[in-house]
Amino acid sequence: MAKDIKKVVLSYSGGLDTSIILKWLRETYQCEIVTFTADLGQGEELEPARQKAEMLGIKDIRIVDVREEFVRDYVFPMFRANAVYEGVYLLGTSIARPLIAKHLVDIAEEVGADAIAHGATGKGNDQVRFELTAYALNPSIRVIAPWREWDLQSRTKLIEYAEKNQIPVPRDKRGEAPFSVDANLLHTSSEGKVLEDPGQPAPDYVYQRTTDPEQAPDQPEIVIIGFEKGDAVSINGETLSPAELLTKLNELGGRHGVGRLDLVENRFVGMKSRGIYETPGGTILLVAHRGIESITLDRGAAHLKDEIMPRYAELIYNGFWYSPEREMLQALIDKSQEFVSGEVTIKLYKGSANLVARTSPYSLYSEDLVTFEEGSGTYDHHDAEGFIKLSGLRLKTWAARNKRAGR
Structure with a gap:
């Protein structure tokens, strides 16, 4: 199986884990490696990632500023939907993964790579997001997930592997990191x-x-x-x-x-x-x-958006950004944003x-309708009587039935 892999595009941060993955890929698959590092506005200097990749022998190093693409094509469409997962989470990690995976797939096609690789662990959501995106964009792509293949399942083993293979280990990585x-x-x-x-x-x-x-x-x-x-x-x-x-x-x-x-x-x-x-x-x-x-x-449009939002947010969280149902929902959401x-x-x-x-120049709010003072006559208070009677007809029927049943 490994012999089939000649070239891999790796999502590379320049950190210890992905540097170990880089070496492990070369050792395991005997393949050429192209690295891709996305500048998503993470606030880190990315030139060290280039230097680390060069030191590890990589010839084709891609560092791409995708900040505008990220906000324009991913964050903004998501915010048009007011998307929050489980009522509070604004999906910051979730929405970045399809963008990274898209670039991995695009580069793989450009350089004729057989597979892409990522550093997501086997316990998290990111492995799902990377791989579902890859398959949606290229159904024949192969994905290598080292955390699901290797036996380096502890920080100690990772550092031992790094030292054995002359991969620099920063001082702050030698102990257990307080959080990721x-x-x-x-x-x-x-x-x-x-x-x-x-x-x-x-x-x-x-x-x-x-x-x-x-x-x-x-x-x-x-x-x-x-x-x-x-x-x-x-x-x-x-x-x-x-x-x-x-x-x-x-x-x-x-x-x-x-x-x-x-x-x-x-x-x-x-x-x-x-x-x-x-x-x-x-x-x-x-x-x-x-x-x-x-x-x-309009009230109907606003309430419909609120109804579909949890489904839309869940699709993003679960890795289905590139799915027909998310695209269908996006079309509905974008239609609602015309004004x-x-x-x-x-x-x-x-x-x-x-x-x-x-x-807003397109506001639907009418001071004339809601004012407590005398308006222009557009709204007739007497109309509310018939509206309430018709709205309450089914409730009166239901209550009468319950009374007959002794409830």
Whole structure:
């Protein structure tokens, strides 16, 4: 089987685990390796990844800035749906995986590779997300998942393997890491080790992107976000690209301690896990988007979106971004956004992002209809009597039946 593999495209971070995977792939499959490193706005210098790959003998090294693509083509479509998993999680890790996998598949096709490889473990969701995406985009692609094949199942064995093969082991990797981190422009996710007991509060040092709300500024900050067809396009009147806008919202929200979440979630693979998430910009964006929708969406459209949102969010969480049902739902969601344009005013203060005003040239809100003062006569109060009688007809019939039955 291994002899069939001549070239592999590896999702490579430059860290210890993927460097070990790189060496293991070469040793196990005797294959040529192409590395792909995505700049998703994780906040790390990526040049060391190039240097590490070169040191390990890789000739074809791909480091690609995908921040704009990530926000424009993945984050923004998801936020048009107001997607949250299990009521609170803004899907920061979930939405990044299909983008990485898409690039792996594209590079594999470009260089004529036989397979792609990833560093996701056999216990998590990411292995599912990477592989379902790969199969959806190329049904004949082969996927190598070293964590499901090798016997390096402990930190000690990984370090022993690294030392045996002259792979540099950073000093901070020689002991047990206090927790693991995944980061991109949308969020930071921390889990494992000191966070594994959900009965214990997370240590303060786990939080990396947000100020402790108790230590946040004592004065609130007002932010005005402009929308066009469901997508945020400006902050305080300044037009920004998708990645620039999310970066700015992260800065604003992080300063005020917005977007912290301590969550025990249900993984797709069947277990529960506890994670600490920081999504400052995304939290502001969700509040703002729901605010502009509140005056531009018809009631039926808004309620239908709320009904399908949990299904849409679950598809993303479970790795089905590239599925016919997600694309069908996206078409419905995008149709609803045709008039979702205008401005929303948000107040940031001590961990909260509160909507305080919203305006739109396409607003469905009518002061004339809702006023307590005398309106123009568009609404006749007497019409409500017949409306209530018809709405209550089935309830009266049901109650009469129950009375006859002695209930």
